[in-house]
Amino acid sequence: MFDMSRPPSAPRQVVRTEDTFLARGNKSRRDGRQQQVQAQNGAEWVALVKRVSDAQDTAAFTALFEHFAPRVKAFLMKSGASHAQAEEVAQDVMVTVWKKAAQFDPSRASVATWIFTIARNRRIDMLRRDRRPEPEELFWGPEEEPDQLQVIALQQESDQLSAAIATLPEKQRIMIEQAYFSDRSHSEIAEETGLPLGTIKSRIRLALERLRHSLS
Amino acid sequence: MITHHLSDKLLMAYSAGSLPEAFNLAVATHIALCDECRARLASFDAIGGAMLEQTQPTSVVLQDGALAATLARIKAAPAIAKPVHEPRGEGILPEPLASYVGGDIDQIEWRGVGGGVRQAILQTSKIATARMLYIPAGVAVPDHGHNGMEMTLVLQGVFADETARFGRGDIEIADEDLDHQPVAEPGEDCICLAVTDAPLKFRAFLPRLAQPFLRI
Numbered sequence: 001m002f003d004m005s006r007p008p009s010a011p012r013q014v015v016r017t018e019d020t021f022l023a024r025g026n027k028s029r030r031d032g033r034q035q036q037v038q039a040q041n042g043a044e045w046v047a048l049v050k051r052v053s054d055a056q057d058t059a060a061f062t063a064l065f066e067h068f069a070p071r072v073k074a075f076l077m078k079s080g081a082s083h084a085q086a087e088e089v090a091q092d093v094m095v096t097v098w099k100k101a102a103q104f105d106p107s108r109a110s111v112a113t114w115i116f117t118i119a120r121n122r123r124i125d126m127l128r129r130d131r132r133p134e135p136e137e138l139f140w141g142p143e144e145e146p147d148q149l150q151v152i153a154l155q156q157e158s159d160q161l162s163a164a165i166a167t168l169p170e171k172q173r174i175m176i177e178q179a180y181f182s183d184r185s186h187s188e189i190a191e192e193t194g195l196p197l198g199t200i201k202s203r204i205r206l207a208l209e210r211l212r213h214s215l216s
Numbered sequence: 217m218i219t220h221h222l223s224d225k226l227l228m229a230y231s232a233g234s235l236p237e238a239f240n241l242a243v244a245t246h247i248a249l250c251d252e253c254r255a256r257l258a259s260f261d262a263i264g265g266a267m268l269e270q271t272q273p274t275s276v277v278l279q280d281g282a283l284a285a286t287l288a289r290i291k292a293a294p295a296i297a298k299p300v301h302e303p304r305g306e307g308i309l310p311e312p313l314a315s316y317v318g319g320d321i322d323q324i325e326w327r328g329v330g331g332g333v334r335q336a337i338l339q340t341s342k343i344a345t346a347r348m349l350y351i352p353a354g355v356a357v358p359d360h361g362h363n364g365m366e367m368t369l370v371l372q373g374v375f376a377d378e379t380a381r382f383g384r385g386d387i388e389i390a391d392e393d394l395d396h397q398p399v400a401e402p403g404e405d406c407i408c409l410a411v412t413d414a415p416l417k418f419r420a421f422l423p424r425l426a427q428p429f430l431r432i
Contacts, residue, residue, distance in 0.1 A: 058287065061287075062283060065283050065286065066283070068268075069278055069282065069283075069286070070276050070277070070278055071268050071269070071271045071273050072268070073276050073278060074271045074272070074273045074275070074276040075268055077276060086276075087278065087279055087282065090278070090282075091282060091285060091286045091289065092289075094286050095289050095290050095293055096296075098290045099290070099293060099295060099296040100296055102298065103296075103298055103299075108258065109258070109261065109262070109265065110262065110265050112265035112266065112268050113261050113262050113264065113265025113266075114265070115265070115268065116261065116264040116265040116267070116268045117261055117264070117265075119268070120231075120232070120233045120264065121233070123233065124233050130235070130236050130237035130340075130341045130343065131237045131240065131340075131341070132233055132235075132237070132240045132244075133237075133240055133241055133244045133311075133315075133316075134244055134312065135244045135245070135247035135248040135254065135310070135311070135312065136248045136310055136312070137299075138251075138254075157262075158262055158265065158266070161262055161263065161266045162265075162269045162270065164266075165263070165266045165267065165270055166270060173270075176263065176267060179228060179229075179232055179234075180228075180231075180232045180263070180264050180267050181232075181267065211263070
């Protein structure tokens with residue numbers, strides 16, 4: 001597995017997928033009342049969450065919202081939510097992002113991963129699925145600030161992972177997407193695609209192995 | 217030291233939020249005891265985050281005024297208090313299992329199932345069953361095979377079956393192919409969390425007859 005605690009070993013590239021470049025912020029605003037805010041990589045998204053947490057910065061939140069809210073909505077719709085339901089829950093997820101900004105720990109997750117876990121939990125509530133208890137937290141000690149080197153390493157690892165997923169063959173990417181996003185078990189996927197279960201499982205495994213390989 | 221861990225498949229399904237509640241409970245309780253699987257779970261969450269990042273939201277449009285509506289909800293919503301993380305107590309049961317039991321092992325209301333073996337069913341959704349098992353030192357659990365999947369997490373003592381030896385924190389994942397007879401090692405009584413998604417198939421005549429009443 002890609003060990004998140006390991007310091008980066010290879011020279012890092014800044015990940016520049018087209019999408020992260022679409023960093024919209026308030027680009028479309030012409031009135032110039034608010035400063036344009038953009039983020040292009042994990043570290044910059046972290047900085048925006050910190051601005052929301054420290055200064056209740058609406059411009060920073062707007063950039064987060066315009067990037068993540070449509071993605072969360074798309075994620076929920078892929079899970080079987082209606083347009084209206086997905087809209088409602090996506091807004092709800094973004095309210096939680098603001099309210100919990102101070103609890104976000106960038107030494108343990110990227111902003112995208114953090115928002116994914118919030119959206120996943122809301123999806124489980126929304127679909128009234130089985131409860132998903134969480135393991136007890138490790139005790140980190142009082143008011144411990146995250147180690148900056150660890151933050152940088154983890155955010156770069158996450159950028160790399162995102163880039164690695166972007167380069168996966170379409171078939172493998174879809175398999176991972178179905179495992180994460182669709183509210184269906186492996187056997188239901190098999191029924192729909194007519195693929196035997198073993199093939200599906202081995203495709204997911206193959207995708208993971210490719211991910212591991214591209215990160216090593 | 218923990219030597220029997222969660223499979224990639226289970227960790228991914230827990231990360232995606234697609235497991236029945238009883239399985240979520242076993243996965244989360246193992247992770248509470250196992251730093252290695254906690255780190256691996258973070259990797260699977262990171263894949264979920266990367267998939268969210270990769271989602272092409274082009275076909276999904278937010279409602280007009282979604283940002284303004286969200287900002288209004290943020291203003292109206294109460295602050296979310298930072299959770300207090302208590303250092304782990306001295307108990308045998310970590311969270312989330314302790315909450316399901318309603319305390320530590322002294323709170324469990326055991327019922328005898330024969331041969332000195334005792335059990336207590338935990339309240340979860342019906343798709344899968346979670347129960348605590350108490351196996352006196354040196355005693356064997358009735359010989360059984362499986363219709364579906366069984367996960368057994370050891371919390372106290374040691375049990376061994378035809379395949380291996382399992383101590384505190386170890387998790388055994390058994391499917392249809394495994395036909396086993398776990399025996400608690402002499403010394404300490406063995407306490408486990410056992411989760412099944414189908415009734416066990418008992419070999420001997422009497423346990424099979426008793427099965428519908430015992431719910432195992």
